[in-house]
Amino acid sequence: MDRPKDSVLFFAQQIVADTVSDADRALAVLSFLESTLKPSDRKRYFDRVMNRVDPVGLEATLDLVAGLFARWTDWPIDGQVEPLIITAAASTPTGAPLTVVNEDLGLRFTAHQPKDVVLTFVSAAVATGVGLGQQAWAIAFFLDSALEPGDALLLAQRMRRADDDLDLGEVDEIVRALIQRWAPTGNRATRRAEQRHEGHGEAGAQRGAHGQQRARRQPVRREQRSRRA
Secondary structure (H helix, E strand, O other): OEOOOHHHHHHOHHHHOOOOOHHHHHHHHHHHHHHHOOHHHHHHHHHHHHOOOOOOOHHHHHHHHHHHHHHHHOOOOOOOOOOOOOOOOOOOOOOOOEEEEEOOOOEEEEEOOOOHHHHHHHHHHHHOOOOHHHHHHHHHHHHHHHEOHHHHHHHHHHHHOOOOOOOHHHHHHHHHHHHHHHOOOOOHHHHHHHHHHHOOOHHHHHHHHHHHHHHHHOOOOHHHOOOEO
């Protein structure tokens, strides 16, 4: 991965800060990934977070971004760095599937709880003042993560048909209701404490804290822009 511009790292400080809301942190993570990952890597990342049995979830993502932020803001003088290794503990969503029915719109499908990273990204996008394009992307991302492939495709096709009453507003209401049902409880610190208590994600939490300490020590160095992690 190539080091991003100083402006990207500046705004990425929200990711490692303890005082920002989960929504602001999620949007900062999305912006950081958009600015640093190549298109093929970005697709692979989102394919993995949509996979309910893949271990890449919210804490692994935050640890990855915090580790990269720390690496690029405190680069060793001799240029010798260890590989950045993130350990992700498998955590399959435990919520029961929900049946969604709307007789007026002819809707009936089953939704499965997506991973915490999907819920965090989508809830941040639909709850904040982001553009309509990003909200539409977030809704499509949620549907691809929570619905069976055939149901997600059918909804997407119906929203494109001019003679169909199903539109973005109706689907947005459904997505918001499902997010409210499945939304993670507590803030990031509370969720991390629960994971450590259960024996999951302890190594990742230690790396995230270490990354925050390293990130605070030195400001961004403009002359290191061309270096790679």
